[in-house]
Amino acid sequence: xxxxxxxxFVNTLLWIxxxxxxxxxxxxxxxxxxxxxxxxPLNASQLKGAxxxxxxxxxxxxxxxxxxxxxxxxKLAQEQMRIQQERGINPFASCLPTLIQFPIxxxxxxSVIRALATTPLGxxxxxxxxxxxxxxxxxxxxxxxFLWMDLGRPESVTILGFAIPTLAIVxxxxxxxxxxxxxxxxxxxxxxxxxxxxxxAITMPLMLFWFALTFASxxxxxxxxxxxxxxxxxxxxxxxxxxNLLPGGNKSNTPPAKK
Amino acid sequence: MNAKRFPLILLALAGVLLLSACSTAASRGSSWPxxxxxxxxxxLADGAQIYAVRLRDGAELWRYPAKADAKMSFYADPVLLxxxxxxxxxxxxxxxxxxxxxxxxxADTKTPDANCxxxxxxxxxxxxxxxxxxxxxxxxxxxxxxxxxMATGELLWSVEIGGGGHLWAKPVTDGTNLxxxxxxxxxxxxxxxxxxxxxxxxxxxxxxxxxxxxxxGKTLYVGSLAxxxxxxxxxxxxxxxxxxxxxxxxxxxxxxxDKVYAADLDGYLYALDAATGKVLWNxxxxxxxxxxxxxxSDKVIVTTESGxxxxxxxxxxxxxxATIKGKLYTPAVQSGDLIVVAPLATGAEYYMTILSTxxxxxxxxxxx
Numbered sequence: 001x002x003x004x005x006x007x008x009f010v011n012t013l014l015w016i017x018x019x020x021x022x023x024x025x026x027x028x029x030x031x032x033x034x035x036x037x038x039x040x041p042l043n044a045s046q047l048k049g050a051x052x053x054x055x056x057x058x059x060x061x062x063x064x065x066x067x068x069x070x071x072x073x074x075k076l077a078q079e080q081m082r083i084q085q086e087r088g089i090n091p092f093a094s095c096l097p098t099l100i101q102f103p104i105x106x107x108x109x110x111s112v113i114r115a116l117a118t119t120p121l122g123x124x125x126x127x128x129x130x131x132x133x134x135x136x137x138x139x140x141x142x143x144x145x146f147l148w149m150d151l152g153r154p155e156s157v158t159i160l161g162f163a164i165p166t167l168a169i170v171x172x173x174x175x176x177x178x179x180x181x182x183x184x185x186x187x188x189x190x191x192x193x194x195x196x197x198x199x200x201a202i203t204m205p206l207m208l209f210w211f212a213l214t215f216a217s218x219x220x221x222x223x224x225x226x227x228x229x230x231x232x233x234x235x236x237x238x239x240x241x242x243x244n245l246l247p248g249g250n251k252s253n254t255p256p257a258k259k
Numbered sequence: 260m261n262a263k264r265f266p267l268i269l270l271a272l273a274g275v276l277l278l279s280a281c282s283t284a285a286s287r288g289s290s291w292p293x294x295x296x297x298x299x300x301x302x303l304a305d306g307a308q309i310y311a312v313r314l315r316d317g318a319e320l321w322r323y324p325a326k327a328d329a330k331m332s333f334y335a336d337p338v339l340l341x342x343x344x345x346x347x348x349x350x351x352x353x354x355x356x357x358x359x360x361x362x363x364x365x366a367d368t369k370t371p372d373a374n375c376x377x378x379x380x381x382x383x384x385x386x387x388x389x390x391x392x393x394x395x396x397x398x399x400x401x402x403x404x405x406x407x408x409m410a411t412g413e414l415l416w417s418v419e420i421g422g423g424g425h426l427w428a429k430p431v432t433d434g435t436n437l438x439x440x441x442x443x444x445x446x447x448x449x450x451x452x453x454x455x456x457x458x459x460x461x462x463x464x465x466x467x468x469x470x471x472x473x474x475x476g477k478t479l480y481v482g483s484l485a486x487x488x489x490x491x492x493x494x495x496x497x498x499x500x501x502x503x504x505x506x507x508x509x510x511x512x513x514x515x516x517d518k519v520y521a522a523d524l525d526g527y528l529y530a531l532d533a534a535t536g537k538v539l540w541n542x543x544x545x546x547x548x549x550x551x552x553x554x555x556s557d558k559v560i561v562t563t564e565s566g567x568x569x570x571x572x573x574x575x576x577x578x579x580x581a582t583i584k585g586k587l588y589t590p591a592v593q594s595g596d597l598i599v600v601a602p603l604a605t606g607a608e609y610y611m612t613i614l615s616t617x618x619x620x621x622x623x624x625x626x627x
């Protein structure tokens with residue numbers, strides 16, 4: 001199943017590559033747009049779910065049960081689940097759009113590495129992954145050069161003798177911006193969703209920065225494109241909280257609940 | 260630890276592990292091993308380390324480096340110079356060409372004297388270099404042929420030939436030109452005097468194998484991933500004939516008198532008329548054949564992906580089959596009345612196996 005998934009990615013990537021003048025960087029960008037378009041409805045519904053979860057924090061019934069069952073966590077959890085179920089709210093809605101990227105990231109990384117076929121064994125495996133509609137003989141070797149990068153290797157630019165990982169930095173920044181934009185503007189410190197979003201806003205940029213630093217720069221192209229498209233999507237849906245990017249922009253204006 | 264972060268961290272770790280699993284450089288199994296043999300020993304370039312194994316008893320003579328180094332990775336066939344020294348390029352991130360002196364092995368570490376005499380290439384060494392009179396002709400994965408003085412490490416000259424890089428095959432020479440295959444679909448002839456490209460011919464697909472000369476030196480035989488074997492005029496690269504195969508021709512063709520032997524990834528062994536390209540016989544012993552056929556005085560031996568070793572007489576009749584555990588992509592090599600095979604690390608029981616030319620397993624090798 002996973003192998004078929006990878007083959008599908010490789011063939012789609014190479015089909016795009018073959019039809020745009022053998023530019024693998026551009027193929028990754030177009031492929032990322034394709035992935036974003038396919039997952040657009042999923043992301044959109046989950047963004048709406050996240051908003052609903054945020055709205056719930058200001059709901060009277062929700063606040064009442066928090067006070068009522070403050071000392072009985074089990075009962076509180078049951079009541080919270082009941083309300084969420086009644087209103088059709090998924091408590092993990094804000095994380096899912098990010099988490100769903102994991103299998104895509106892994107599949108894309110494996111696809112980029114397989115498509116670039118940097119070893120004889122890799123080329124042999126690539127030849128066997130290709131569907132009949134592609135003329136693999138004419139496509140390989142894949143041109144791994146894109147702008148100043150070799151897409152099969154980690155990227156860096158040497159400035160004054162120092163190797164600066166520019167793409168990794170851009171990946172970290174765009175991931176941070178995307179995460180911050182989706183955080184509730186008036187986050188309550190006791191809000192589970194906000195806490196999760198806040199955690200993600202730190203964890204994800206650091207993790208993707210490290211990925212970009214360590215792995216093939218083709219993966220960084222995917223991260224950056226995906227992040228930028230995510231930001232555009234949030235903006236188009238009116239969900240982007242631009243104030244969050246300013247210092248102190250997401251400070252709570254709701255008093256913390258008593259424990 | 261914050262319980263809410265735990266699933267995220269777990270997922271991140273899973274992602275890191277999965278990504279890391281397919282990005283190793285120096286581990287066994289990233290590609291198939293390189294192999295060479297002289298009268299006494301076989302030399303196995305097996306990713307992280309190179310092993311020298313005594314043929315008569317299978318004992319490990321030395322290994323290099325003593326401990327795996329993440330920067331080093333060896334998959335090319337070691338080039339034996341005949342005086343106890345060998346040259347091999349690293350497919351790791353060090354981009355080094357190493358000269359290893361097997362006559363100077365440290366008693367305590369059992370590691371030979373080795374030095375990186377050239378490290379100015381931009382990429383890895385997949386191809387074995389050609390060494391003539393202390394001059395090393397080394398095609399690199401960056402698309403450049405580097406010509407280096409082996410004694411000093413000085414770069415004598417270089418030619419950027421691969422449009423898009425990827426030179427994976429050992430060059431051959433007739434003293435006038437150097438002939439270099441490229442994954443960019445071309446075979447290049449480089450004038451050894453002017454260092455200019457004398458001619459280049461498009462073979463319709465990538466060329467991962469080295470060409471072979473005819474007995475009179477006037478014809479070159481080469482296979483390509485366009486599923487063809489070509490006979491080319493050495494003088495100008497013009498095609499004398501081409502023979503269609505079922506699938507990619509990965510290994511180099513081998514010339515034996517008036518016959519040319521080649522094999523394809525569909526598993527066919529082809530005996531071709533060297534003058535016309537006519538298929539004389541073409542058995543299919545098992546599955547994919549990636550390595551070049553090994554031609555002995557009375558038989559032709561091929562190794563197959565499923566671990567099969569098959570010997571045919573010169574009329575195409577199977578003489579014997581043998582099997583080992585593991586995938587065989589590396590061509591078998593001969594040393595006297597022994598042959599040596601080395602499987603891909605993944606799924607293999609041993610690192611190499613020594614057989615008689617009658618197909619009887621003599622001894623396997625696995626480092627302790």
